[in-house]
Amino acid sequence: xxxxxxxxxxxxxxxxxxxxxxxxxxxxxxxxxxxxxxxxxxxxxxxxxxxxxxxxxxxxxxxxxxxxxxxxxxxxxxxxxxxxxxxxxxxxxxxxxxxxxxxxxxxxxxxxxxxxxxxxxxxxxxxxxxxxxxxxxxxxxxxxxxxxxxxxxxxxxxxxxxxxxxxxxxxxxxxxxxxxxxxxxxxxxxxxxxxxxxxxxxxxxxxxxxxxxxxxxxxxxxxxxxxxxxxxxxxxxxxxxxxxxxxxxxxxxxxxxxxxxxxxxxxxxxxxxxxxxxxxxxxxxxxxxxxxxxxxxxxxxxxxxxxxxxxxxxxxxxxxxxxxxxxxxxxxxxxxxxxxxxxxxxxxxxxxxxxxxxxxxxxxxxxxxxxxxxxxxxxxxxxxxxxxxxxxxxxxxxxxxxxxxxxxxxxxxxxxxxxxxxxxxxxxxxxxxxxxxxxxxxxxxxxxxxxxxxxxxxxxxxxxxxxxxxxxxxxxxxxxxxxxxxxxxxxxxxxxxxxxxxxxxxxxxxxxxxxxxxxxxxxxxxxxxxxxxxxxxxxxxxxxxxxxxxxxxxxxxxxxxxxxxxxxxxxxxxxxxxxxxxxxxxxxxxxxxxxxxxxxxxxxxxxxxxxxxxxxxxxxxxxxxxxxxxxxxxxxxxxxxxxxxxxxxxxxxxx
Amino acid sequence: xxxxxxxxxxxxxxxxxxxxxxxxxxxxxxxxxxxxxxxxxxxxxxxxxxxxxxxxxxxxxxxxxxxxxxxxxxxxxxxxxxxxxxxxxxxxxxxxxxxxxxxxxxxxxxxxxxxxxxxxxxxxxxxxxxxxxxxxxxxxxxxxxxxxxxxxxxxxxxxxxxxxxxxxxxxxxxxxxxxxxxxxxxxxxxxxxxxxxxxxxxxxxxxxxxxxxxxxxxxxxxxxxxxxxxxxxxxxxxxxxxxxxxxxxxxxxxxxxxxxxxxxxxxxxxxxxxxxxxxxxxxxxxxxxxxxxxxxxxxxxxxxx
Numbered sequence: 001x002x003x004x005x006x007x008x009x010x011x012x013x014x015x016x017x018x019x020x021x022x023x024x025x026x027x028x029x030x031x032x033x034x035x036x037x038x039x040x041x042x043x044x045x046x047x048x049x050x051x052x053x054x055x056x057x058x059x060x061x062x063x064x065x066x067x068x069x070x071x072x073x074x075x076x077x078x079x080x081x082x083x084x085x086x087x088x089x090x091x092x093x094x095x096x097x098x099x100x101x102x103x104x105x106x107x108x109x110x111x112x113x114x115x116x117x118x119x120x121x122x123x124x125x126x127x128x129x130x131x132x133x134x135x136x137x138x139x140x141x142x143x144x145x146x147x148x149x150x151x152x153x154x155x156x157x158x159x160x161x162x163x164x165x166x167x168x169x170x171x172x173x174x175x176x177x178x179x180x181x182x183x184x185x186x187x188x189x190x191x192x193x194x195x196x197x198x199x200x201x202x203x204x205x206x207x208x209x210x211x212x213x214x215x216x217x218x219x220x221x222x223x224x225x226x227x228x229x230x231x232x233x234x235x236x237x238x239x240x241x242x243x244x245x246x247x248x249x250x251x252x253x254x255x256x257x258x259x260x261x262x263x264x265x266x267x268x269x270x271x272x273x274x275x276x277x278x279x280x281x282x283x284x285x286x287x288x289x290x291x292x293x294x295x296x297x298x299x300x301x302x303x304x305x306x307x308x309x310x311x312x313x314x315x316x317x318x319x320x321x322x323x324x325x326x327x328x329x330x331x332x333x334x335x336x337x338x339x340x341x342x343x344x345x346x347x348x349x350x351x352x353x354x355x356x357x358x359x360x361x362x363x364x365x366x367x368x369x370x371x372x373x374x375x376x377x378x379x380x381x382x383x384x385x386x387x388x389x390x391x392x393x394x395x396x397x398x399x400x401x402x403x404x405x406x407x408x409x410x411x412x413x414x415x416x417x418x419x420x421x422x423x424x425x426x427x428x429x430x431x432x433x434x435x436x437x438x439x440x441x442x443x444x445x446x447x448x449x450x451x452x453x454x455x456x457x458x459x460x461x462x463x464x465x466x467x468x469x470x471x472x473x474x475x476x477x478x479x480x481x482x483x484x485x486x487x488x489x490x491x492x493x494x495x496x497x498x499x500x501x502x503x504x505x506x507x508x509x510x511x512x513x514x515x516x517x518x519x520x521x522x523x524x525x526x527x528x529x530x531x532x533x534x535x536x537x538x539x540x541x542x543x544x545x546x547x548x549x550x551x552x553x554x555x556x557x558x559x560x561x562x563x564x565x566x567x568x569x570x571x572x573x574x575x576x577x578x579x580x581x582x583x584x585x586x587x588x589x590x591x592x593x594x595x596x597x598x599x600x601x602x603x604x605x606x607x608x609x610x611x612x613x614x615x616x617x618x619x620x621x622x623x624x625x626x627x628x629x630x631x632x633x634x635x636x637x638x639x640x641x642x643x644x645x646x647x648x649x650x651x652x653x654x655x
Numbered sequence: 656x657x658x659x660x661x662x663x664x665x666x667x668x669x670x671x672x673x674x675x676x677x678x679x680x681x682x683x684x685x686x687x688x689x690x691x692x693x694x695x696x697x698x699x700x701x702x703x704x705x706x707x708x709x710x711x712x713x714x715x716x717x718x719x720x721x722x723x724x725x726x727x728x729x730x731x732x733x734x735x736x737x738x739x740x741x742x743x744x745x746x747x748x749x750x751x752x753x754x755x756x757x758x759x760x761x762x763x764x765x766x767x768x769x770x771x772x773x774x775x776x777x778x779x780x781x782x783x784x785x786x787x788x789x790x791x792x793x794x795x796x797x798x799x800x801x802x803x804x805x806x807x808x809x810x811x812x813x814x815x816x817x818x819x820x821x822x823x824x825x826x827x828x829x830x831x832x833x834x835x836x837x838x839x840x841x842x843x844x845x846x847x848x849x850x851x852x853x854x855x856x857x858x859x860x861x862x863x864x865x866x867x868x869x870x871x872x873x874x875x876x877x878x879x880x881x882x883x884x885x886x887x888x889x890x891x892x893x894x895x896x897x898x899x900x901x902x903x904x905x906x907x908x909x910x911x912x913x914x915x916x917x918x919x920x921x922x923x924x925x926x927x928x929x930x931x932x933x934x935x936x937x938x939x940x941x942x943x944x945x946x947x948x949x950x951x952x953x954x955x956x957x958x959x960x
Contacts, residue, residue, distance in 0.1 A: 372716040372772070383718070383768065392761040393754065405753045412805045419958065423801065430756070430797035431790070437760055438786035441767045445782070450774030451714055511749075518748035525735055525746075526758070529728035533878065537724055540874040544708040551712040551773045552870050559714075565771070565779020573787040577940060 001057040001074050004082070007043035008124050010035055015117035022110025029100065032113025033093045036120060040090025043082060043124065050079035051491035056498065058130060067191045068133030078127045080336055080495035081246070081253050084343035085127065087477070088245045089120045091470040092238040095351050098464030099238055099358060112152060116239065119145035119247070126250050132181040132191035139177065139250075143170035146247060149239045150231045162230035169227040173217030177254070180210035184261055196261045204262040208269050211258040212276075219251025221280040221310055225303050226610045229287075232302070233295035233363075237354020240295060244302045245347035249339050252309055256499050259317075267417065270317030274421055277311025278428040280304065283581070285435035289442065290575045290582050290605040292567060294353045294363040297443045298346065301389060304432055305342045309335045311425055312404045316500070318421040319407070327410040327422065329508030332500050333492050334403030341396040341481055345388035348474035352382035355463035355471070356447055360456050365443065365567035370452035374460040379448045381471045386440040388478045391433055394523030396481025399488070401429055402519060403512060410511070435574075442570045451561035483523050485516035568603055575605075583608050660906060664739035669731070671914065672888035673697040673881065675921040682925025683855075697884060701877045709873030714774040722769025723871060723878035729762040730885040736812060737889055740913035741896055742906070743813035751811045752800045756793070759845075759889075762882065763789060770867035781866035784936065788851065788863070791943035792844050798950035799837045803897075805957050806830055816896040824900060833953040835897050840946035842890035846883070848924060850934040851942065891920040 014035020021028040050057070054076055061070035074082075096116070100109055122145055125138030147170070150163045183203055185191040199207060213224065220228035228248070232240045255273075259265065284304030291297045312335035319328030355378045356371060357363045372379035388395035404425060411422030452458035462468075481488070489509050497505035553559045575582055585606060589599035677694040684691025693699070711719065735744055736751040746754075767785055770778040804810050806827055807818040824831055844851040847864035854865060868879050895916040934942060 370714075370774075372718060376716075379716070379718075387761070387764060390760065390764060391757060392764055393757055398754075398757055402750065402753060406750045409750060409801070409804060409810045412801065412810070413808055415958075423954065426801060427794060427798060431794045433757075433760065434786075434790040434793040437764055438790060441764060441771070441782065441786060445768055445771030449716070449718060449768065449772040450779075515748045515750055518746050518751065519754060522732060522735065522746055522754055522758075526728060526732040526761075529731045530725055533724045533728045533731075534721075537720075537874050537878070540705050541708070546708055546873070547710040548713050549710055551714050551775045553775045554777055554869070559775060561774065563776045564774045565776055565783060570771075570779060570783045570786075573783060574790060577787075 001046060001059055001072065003042050003046040004074055004124065004128060005059070005072065007039040007086075008121055010039040010042060011117045011121035011124070014039070015114045015121065018110050018113035018117065020110070022108055022114075025104035025109040028110035028113050029097055029104075032109075032117055033097045036093035036117055037090050039117075039120065040086040040093075044086040044090075046074065047079040047082040047086060048491075050074055051076055051083065051494055054494040054497065060130075063134075065133055067185070067189070069131045069190050069192055070134060071130035071192055071194075072128045072134075073130035073193070074128055075498045076491075076494040077256065077499035078253075080491065080499075081127050081249060081339065082124065084249075084340050085120070085123055085246045088343055088347045089123075089242055091473055092116075092242050092347065092351070095241070095354070095467050095470035096236070096238040098466040099236065099354055101464070102358070107152065112149065112236070115145045115148040116242075119149065119239075119242065123247060123250060127253060130193050132185060132193065135193075136174070136177065136181070140174060142247065142250065143167070143174065146231075146235075146239070146243060150235045152236050152239070153234070156234075158230075159234045162227070162234040166227040166231040169217045169224070173214045173224075176210045176214030176217075180207050180214055180258065183207050183210070184258075193257070193261070199262055205266065205269075207258065207262050211255060212272070215251040215254040215258075216276075217251070218248060219255070219306050219310070220248050220303055221276055221306050222283050222303065223609050223613065225280070225284075226607060226614055228303060229291075229296050229299040229607065232299040232350075233293060237295070237350055237357060240298075240354070241347040241350035244299065244350055245343035248302060248306060249343065252306070252313075252335075252339060255310075255313070260499065265317050265321055267318060267321040270314045270319075270321060271417075271421070272314070273310050273317060274314030274425065277307045277309070277314055278424060280307030281311055281428050281432045282307070282435070285432045285439060286578055286581060287605070288439040289435060289571050290584055292365055292605070294356060294365060294368075294443055294447055295350065297365075297439060298349050298353055301349075301436065301439065302342075302346055304436060305338065305346070305389075308401065308404070308429065308432070309338050309342070311428060312338065312407070315404070315407060315421050315425045316504075318418055319411070320500075320504075322414075322416070322418040324411065324414065324418055325503050326507040326511050327407045327418070328500070329496060329504035329506070330403050330407030330410060330511055331425075332496050332504055333508040333512065334400050334407060336495050336499070337403055337488065337492055338400030341388070341400045341478075344474055344477050344481060345385050345395070345397055348381065348385040348471055348478060349389060351467065351471050351474070352378055352385060355467055356382075356460075358463060358467075359460040362456060363447075365446045367454045368447040368452070368457045369450045369561060369564065370448075370457060371460055372448040374452075374458075375448075375462050377468050378463050378471065381468075381475045382448065383444050384475045384478065386444045388482070390437045390440050392437075393519070394479065394482045394526050396478045398482055399485050399516070399519065401433070402515070403508075404429060406512060406515060438571065438574060442567055446567040446570065450564050453561050453564070453566070483520050485520045486513065489513060489516060581608075660742070661744050664742065664744060664910070665734060667910070667914070668734055668737070668739065668885070668888055668892075671917070672884040673701065675887050675891065675917065676884055678918055678921035679925040679928065682922050683929050686926070686929035697880065701881055704872075704877035704880070705874050707873040709871075709875055712773055712870055715772045715870070719769050719772040719870070720875060722765045722772070723875040723882070725765040726762040726769075727878040727882040727885070729758045729765075730882045730889070733758040733762075733889060734885065737892060738813040738816050738896060739892070740909045741813070741816040741819070741900070742909070743811075743817070747811050747813040749810045751813075752804075752815075755812065756797060756800075759886070760789075760793070762886070766867060766879075769871075773870045775870065777866050778869055781863050784863045785867060788844055788939060788943060791940050791947065792841050795837055795943055795947035795950050796841045796845075798947060798954060799834050799841070802830065802834055802950055802954040802957055805954065806834075819897065819900045821900050827957070830953045830956045831897065833949045833956070835894060837946040837949035837953070838890070838894050838897065840942060840949070842887075842894060843924070843927070844939065844943055844946075845890060846887045849928040850931055851939050853933045888917065891917055891924075895920055
């Protein structure tokens with residue numbers, strides 16, 4: 001516990017130092033990166049120990065803030081989120097040193113590092129806070145720091161727009177959380193998590209809905225996701241990695257925590273989570289398939305993965321209410337394991353996308369191509385991350401989804417709502433998996449393979465050594481996570497026990513031990529087969545020198561990059577099929593002559609929900625607000641009068 | 656002793672699967688009034704290709720070479736969970752068919768990437784269609800196996816097919832018939848057979864799987880052809896296990912029967928290919944949605960029972 005506090009202190013101090021050293025970019029970089037890396041190492045150790053021992057540690061200091069107390073709790077559930085947090089922020093900081101070098105002198109790097117380390121500290125605070133006021137402090141600090149980071153390239157209008165959408169979403173979410181915590185702790189002197197009274201049924205449902213929406217704005221599931229595909233691509237890539245990899249998981253963490261305060265659960269809560277998760281999962285994968293920018297593809301894929309996590313939580317809750325402990329345990333374990341796995345592979349993928357952006361100056365898929373030749377180190381790492389994101393063995397993405405599948409199949413032989421819940425979850429996972437595979441072969445294939453489509457892509461260069469190091473470390477963890485399944489069950493079990501209950505942890509561990517051992521064995525067999533097949537191929541080739549030529553292209557001798565399949569053409573059959581959902585806008589050439597001249601074509605995938613749901617509401621609110629604009633005229637005396645009148649009113653009301 | 660039988664089964668599949676395309680081709684030749692190629696043509700082709708020196712496009716990278724290697728390895732690994740005549744293979748565990756499903760996904764993933772690595776419009780087209788059909792085929796396949804899991808009350812492939820007896824066929828015939836139909840459609844689509852794809856056409860614009868591997872040659876092409884034969888065996892054996900529940904207690908007899916059944920499967924696919932026409936590409940998703948509907952219906956029937 002003390003080490004976690006030490007890491008918090010290191011983060012705060014290094015953040016302050018980086019801010020002060022803003023004049024000297026290289027010093028600021030050093031202060032920020034060394035601080036973040038040292039804090040990671042200091043924090044990782046106690047988090048891992050807590051996961052292995054299952055102990056809960058609490059320290060408390062007095063605090064003068066009303067309702068607040070400086071209570072820090074490190075239990076296995078928090079530790080399970082802290083481990084990916086420390087891994088990812090440490091490696092992102094290492095990555096950031098190379099990534100931000102080019103910005104030295106052009107951008108305030110001191111501010112960027114200060115905000116990055118503050119963001120990390122805020123997330124540590126969110127995961128370890130044992131008091132609602134402290135939690136909200138961390139929560140708002142996290143929102144503010146990440147807002148500054150999203151604004152890094154504020155000269156671009158779309159970045160400013162993204163940052164403001166993000167700020168608004170964050171504010172709306174925080175308001176709901178305040179309401180939820182006030183309801184939970186009504187009548188308490190101190191809003192400590194450990195002292196929340198057990199709420200009545202009506203209050204519990206209200207808290208559930210408020211927490212779902214409040215945390216949902218951060219987690220970014222549909223329909224509260226609108227900020228995510230705007231803000232994640234706008235931020236510098238190592239920040240996108242942290243935001244997508246772990247910051248959105250604070251929403252999931254919050255939901256799990258609050259669910260712990262409002263037991264016993266109702267069945268419709270579980271179904272709500274399950275359905276929202278399923279919809280996010282499918283829509284996220286589908287929209288990822290239609291995006292034209294690499295980081296936006298990844299952002300939508302994060303929505304898909306958050307959907308998987310939420311759906312697994314919902315399945316588990318339905319299981320709990322229906323008394324199916326094993327199903328519930330497997331689903332909860334799957335949800336948590338996917339939290340960990342997603343943060344590793346999505347961090348890797350965002351760093352890969354950042355390297356592309358760094359190397360080619362753009363991440364527009366239609367402007368890339370052929371990067372595997374120009375970035376021979378980055379390409380295999382990005383493709384490995386893609387395979388993990390598609391849950392393909394032997395990578396880690398498979399392990400978490402497999403647990404959810406196992407849970408889903410446990411329900412098959414029962415009847416009623418639980419069988420339905422299992423079936424829906426399994427089917428959604430399978431469908432989203434196929435869509436994700438299409439999205440990632442499309443993104444990886446167009447960016448890294450084939451011929452470069454533009455001069456910028458042709459002139460791309462390899463990423464810096466620290467960037468490669470960070471990505472390699474994450475890729476290695478992705479592979480290990482896929483093969484080390486049986487060893488993950490112990491920490492996973494302690495986390496499930498602390499978050500949901502010991503009986504679920506025991507049931508899940510018992511049910512998953514044997515299948516996980518087999519999955520690991522299967523992964524090893526797969527690797528062995530690949531080694532054998534590769535060795536055989538080499539033996540067959542012997543000393544023969546393979547001939548080289550142009551791509552055959554059915555006899556056409558002068559293929560050019562313009563003839564290649566692009567990202568839009570690759571996904572067109574699917575995006576056309578799902579046009580009623582995607583509603584992409586496009587202009588297609590109409591060919592009416594035998595020898596058509598020049599033609600052009602364009603498609604645009606719009607943010608459907610943003611345009612059709614949020615904009616009309618926002619416009620209404622704005623119009624309504626303008627009616628009261630006479631209240632706001634900029635004259636200080638009258639503002640002071642407002643305050644006096646309000647105070648008088650309150651005084652009278654109290655009398 | 657326990658390891659001998661699975662090992663024999665494993666080797667039998669590895670050795671026998673290239674026979675299936677030969678059988679299909681002979682049946683198609685018979686319907687076309689030709690003599691056709693030798694039954695063992697694929698073995699000869701593989702032998703020849705392994706000895707050949709490949710040609711690589713200058714556009715390609717290591718991805719192009721790794722695609723066939725990883726693809727065939729994924730299928731060989733998938734055989735380790737595939738039951739043989741209703742008997743378990745090496746890896747039989749709860750949820751093993753999910754593992755199988757994702758290994759097939761891995762094979763598809765690397766094949767598509769290798770195709771995109773050539774920078775060819777044709778191969779891009781094939782890759783795009785492959786992914787499109789997978790989006791419809793995978794849910795159908797998954798739901799079919801889930802329904803089977805519910806019918807038999809088992810959650811591993813070998814368990815499901817081992818528990819599938821004549822009695823279940825008598826009591827749940829409609830469900831099993833629907834599942835068999837659904838699996839058959841998925842088999843045809845996943846193995847690029849008529850009506851989803853035509854392995855014989857030489858018009859690249861209409862092909863899916865064949866067009867993705869246009870640029871491969873030598874040992875890589877051999878891996879791809881061998882992988883395709885393994886995949887055909889894999890899907891075929893699921894259907895064979897469905898329609899031929901285990902009868903006798905003798906392993907040797909069962910295995911012989913099963914192999915005959917597999918050859919019968921190949922004949923049936925050949926007959927199907929000869930008597931039906933290829934669908935227009937835009938109609939293939941509807942065929943796969945039909946398979947999905949069959950699986951879903953089977954599951955609903957089973958849940959209502």
